[in-house]
Amino acid sequence: MNLQRQPTALRSLGVNARAFSRDFIGYLVLILLLGGMGWIEIVQPGDLSLPKLTGGLLTLDMLTRVGLFTIVLVGLNLLMGYAGQVSLGQAAFYGMGAFFSAILTTRAAALGIPASLSQAWWWAWLVMFAGMLLTGACAYLIGVPILRLRGHYLAMATLGMGVVVYVLLKENLAVPQLNLTGGFDGVHSIPRLRIGDFVIWPVTRYFVLVWFFTFLVIALGLNIVNSRYGRVLRAIHASQSAAESVGVAVHKSKAQIFALSAALASLAGSLYAHFQAAVIPATFGFGESLELVIMSSVGGLASIWGAPFGAFAVLLLKELLRTQLRVVFPGVKGEFEAIAFGVLLIVIMISMPEGLTTGMLKAYRRWRAARVLKQEIAESLEPLGMK
Amino acid sequence: MALLTQSEKKKGISTIQGVALAVVVMVLGLVALGSRYNFGVVDYVQFVVDGLRAGAIYALVALGFVAVYRVTGVINFAQGVFIMLGPMMTISFYEQNWFPSLRLNLFVGALLAIAITAVVGIAIERFTLYPARRALPLTKIIITIGAYLALQGGALLIWGPQGHVMPAFSTLTLADQSFRFGGLLLKAQSLWIWSTVLITLALLGLFFERTRLGKAMRACAVNRQAAQLMGIRVDTMATIAFALAAILGAVGGIVLGPVTRPTYDMGLDLGLKGFVAAIIGGMVNFPMAVLGGLLLGVLENMWAGVTQAGFKDLFAFVVLIVMLLLRPRVLSGPEAEGEH
Numbered sequence: 001m002n003l004q005r006q007p008t009a010l011r012s013l014g015v016n017a018r019a020f021s022r023d024f025i026g027y028l029v030l031i032l033l034l035g036g037m038g039w040i041e042i043v044q045p046g047d048l049s050l051p052k053l054t055g056g057l058l059t060l061d062m063l064t065r066v067g068l069f070t071i072v073l074v075g076l077n078l079l080m081g082y083a084g085q086v087s088l089g090q091a092a093f094y095g096m097g098a099f100f101s102a103i104l105t106t107r108a109a110a111l112g113i114p115a116s117l118s119q120a121w122w123w124a125w126l127v128m129f130a131g132m133l134l135t136g137a138c139a140y141l142i143g144v145p146i147l148r149l150r151g152h153y154l155a156m157a158t159l160g161m162g163v164v165v166y167v168l169l170k171e172n173l174a175v176p177q178l179n180l181t182g183g184f185d186g187v188h189s190i191p192r193l194r195i196g197d198f199v200i201w202p203v204t205r206y207f208v209l210v211w212f213f214t215f216l217v218i219a220l221g222l223n224i225v226n227s228r229y230g231r232v233l234r235a236i237h238a239s240q241s242a243a244e245s246v247g248v249a250v251h252k253s254k255a256q257i258f259a260l261s262a263a264l265a266s267l268a269g270s271l272y273a274h275f276q277a278a279v280i281p282a283t284f285g286f287g288e289s290l291e292l293v294i295m296s297s298v299g300g301l302a303s304i305w306g307a308p309f310g311a312f313a314v315l316l317l318k319e320l321l322r323t324q325l326r327v328v329f330p331g332v333k334g335e336f337e338a339i340a341f342g343v344l345l346i347v348i349m350i351s352m353p354e355g356l357t358t359g360m361l362k363a364y365r366r367w368r369a370a371r372v373l374k375q376e377i378a379e380s381l382e383p384l385g386m387k
Numbered sequence: 388m389a390l391l392t393q394s395e396k397k398k399g400i401s402t403i404q405g406v407a408l409a410v411v412v413m414v415l416g417l418v419a420l421g422s423r424y425n426f427g428v429v430d431y432v433q434f435v436v437d438g439l440r441a442g443a444i445y446a447l448v449a450l451g452f453v454a455v456y457r458v459t460g461v462i463n464f465a466q467g468v469f470i471m472l473g474p475m476m477t478i479s480f481y482e483q484n485w486f487p488s489l490r491l492n493l494f495v496g497a498l499l500a501i502a503i504t505a506v507v508g509i510a511i512e513r514f515t516l517y518p519a520r521r522a523l524p525l526t527k528i529i530i531t532i533g534a535y536l537a538l539q540g541g542a543l544l545i546w547g548p549q550g551h552v553m554p555a556f557s558t559l560t561l562a563d564q565s566f567r568f569g570g571l572l573l574k575a576q577s578l579w580i581w582s583t584v585l586i587t588l589a590l591l592g593l594f595f596e597r598t599r600l601g602k603a604m605r606a607c608a609v610n611r612q613a614a615q616l617m618g619i620r621v622d623t624m625a626t627i628a629f630a631l632a633a634i635l636g637a638v639g640g641i642v643l644g645p646v647t648r649p650t651y652d653m654g655l656d657l658g659l660k661g662f663v664a665a666i667i668g669g670m671v672n673f674p675m676a677v678l679g680g681l682l683l684g685v686l687e688n689m690w691a692g693v694t695q696a697g698f699k700d701l702f703a704f705v706v707l708i709v710m711l712l713l714r715p716r717v718l719s720g721p722e723a724e725g726e727h
Binding site: 171 | 461462515518519522523524525526528529530532533534535536537538539540541543544655659662666695697698700701704705707708711712
């Protein structure tokens with residue numbers, strides 16, 4: 001059925017036309033949506049602006065955050081949704097990237113890095129990519145032993161790893177003399193990113209930069225999913241022993257995807273550091289790891305397009321709860337946020353364990369199939385004079 | 388508690404050897420670290436005594452984890468909530484002053500708190516995990532995380548972010564009685580904690596050994612399918628396991644209440660430590676879980692004594708990771724499989 005629908009030209013090239021067209025629609029929708037919102041915000045046609053249109057819900061600041069989280073979530077979805085390996089410590093890698101960038105751009109002099117290097121515009125970019133490599137390497141080394149664990153045990157081990165990294169960040173990496181991470185207060189006055197003399201700031205410019213990276217990461221994710229490696233990951237998820245029996249290097253593949261997801265989280269962390277211009281360890285604790293898992297499950301674990309959707313849905317809901325709940329129930333503070341997220345998480349996991357995007361797609365397909373069936377029955381009954 | 392089958396007994400011995408070796412190494416390391424502070428023997432005994440207090444609580448929490456895990460195959464992230472609900476509700480009921488006697492107030496409040504926590508445990512199993520009983524482990528993990536978030540958020544709503552004060556059991560005031568033996572300081576609340584934990588363990592033992600229900604639960608823990616074929620209602624047993632875990636958590640939280648200042652988020656830390664204790668004990672073995680809790684309490688306290696305060700929490704999680712990695716046997720259990 002599906003094969004027959006594919007245009008032969010594409011099929012002969014070996015392209016999965018359905019996947020291609022679906023992803024094409026995904027890119028188009030995302031670009032149009034973001035482009036439209038960015039255009040409104042920058043040009044402000046007829047004195048309109050994004051916050052004005054949406055009652056302060058949508059701002060470029062918030063959309064930039066969505067992009068940052070999307071980068072982390074693409075990695076997390078590859079790890080959890082496709083390869084089936086839980087990580088409750090992803091915020092640790094996010095934090096490692098953020099602090100790596102923050103420390104090396106603000107404390108370069110104290111670390112003995114010559115000013116000719118650390119003052120150059122490309123230094124921050126170099127640090128960002130070095131951070132990705134380093135975090136990825138760290139994750140690979142951690143991943144080789146840890147990913148031997150399965151299910152609940154892996155969840156707990158990654159959680160433990162997250163807490164260890166958090167405590168290290170909070171406690172100045174155990175060398176208080178150097179005061180690298182700044183303890184509780186974190187690192188401040190992180191410089192903006194530059195290309196030559198072109199500073200990527202204000203937020204409109206940064207928004208474009210972050211989403212440029214986000215699209216690259218989404219494309220990377222989609223390519224991985226549709227490649228041999230993606231099939232390897234899904235095979236590991238379906239059954240590790242079966243995958244092993246057909247010659248998949250299970251442990252290596254798992255460590256690789258763990259390292260990739262960590263490197264992506266690190267990239268997002270670096271971008272976050274230059275976006276906020278200040279980082280504190282409290283942002284990268286267990287709560288943040290949980291939030292990433294929530295976003296991932298809301299969007300759809302085994303779905304790359306679920307990543308931007310999940311990040312957007314959760315951030316929007318947070319904003320809604322923050323601004324609107326007080327209007328409905330005066331005197332209410334942040335408490336409802338946790339309750340709402342908890343209940344939401346339970347409901348989604350019980351009714352659509354694959355997340356909202358996949359769950360809704362499936363529900364739509366079921367509905368369409370039922371309608372087609374109904375029509376066919378009606379048509380076949382028509383010649384018989386029955387209704 | 389004869390909860391071990393023959394094959395598990397064999398495993399138990401090698402587990403004990405492994406854990407014993409790890410403990411010896413850790414103690415030596417900690418003493419070496421502590422040598423720069425000129426600690427005397429009394430100081431180390433003090434570490435052990437204080438550590439046993441926290442360890443007793445970890446042991447109770449670990450038992451809750453093991454009970455739920457053995458019967459349902461789920462690691463219950465919401466366990467920490469039970470530990471928090473116990474003292475918080477006790478304080479609220481205590482402050483109602485229903486009876487002229489303060490002691491009666493505290494006692495009735497604690498009983499009510501334990502009962503309500505048990506109901507909460509049952510509700511979590513019935514309304515969140517039972518509908519998803521065929522789901523993947525990952526889904527179940529996220530569901531219990533959801534329950535944890537929702538209940539902790541509810542606690543924040545009811546009790547606010549500030550720490551609450553619970554009276555010491557023996558004096559019914561903030562200041563606790565303390566005894567001195569030479570250089571050793573012992574608080575009366577520690578005695579309350581140890582005696583409560585011992586009584587709870589004895590009751591738990593009686594429940595598993597002497598009652599029909601307890602035997603049915605043990606059967607579920609050994610082999611769920613076989614138990615079901617023998618006519619045991621496995622779903623009911625899962626609910627009871629959650630109630631049991633809730634009661635154990637609440638009791639632990641209540642006796643610990645006067646020592647700490649209970650807050651809405653106290654459960655996370657204690658819950659995770661309890662889990663570490665359960666892992667040290669092998670996750671399937673009740674007596675070993677108790678031992679694991681006591682060991683973790685003592686070693687962590689020694690660690691806290693010889694390093695900076697900020698690193699206290701590091702210990703449990705490093706031990707967690709090391710234990711998980713050193714004990715691949717844990718993974719071979721059918722419930723540990725992440726695949727279907």
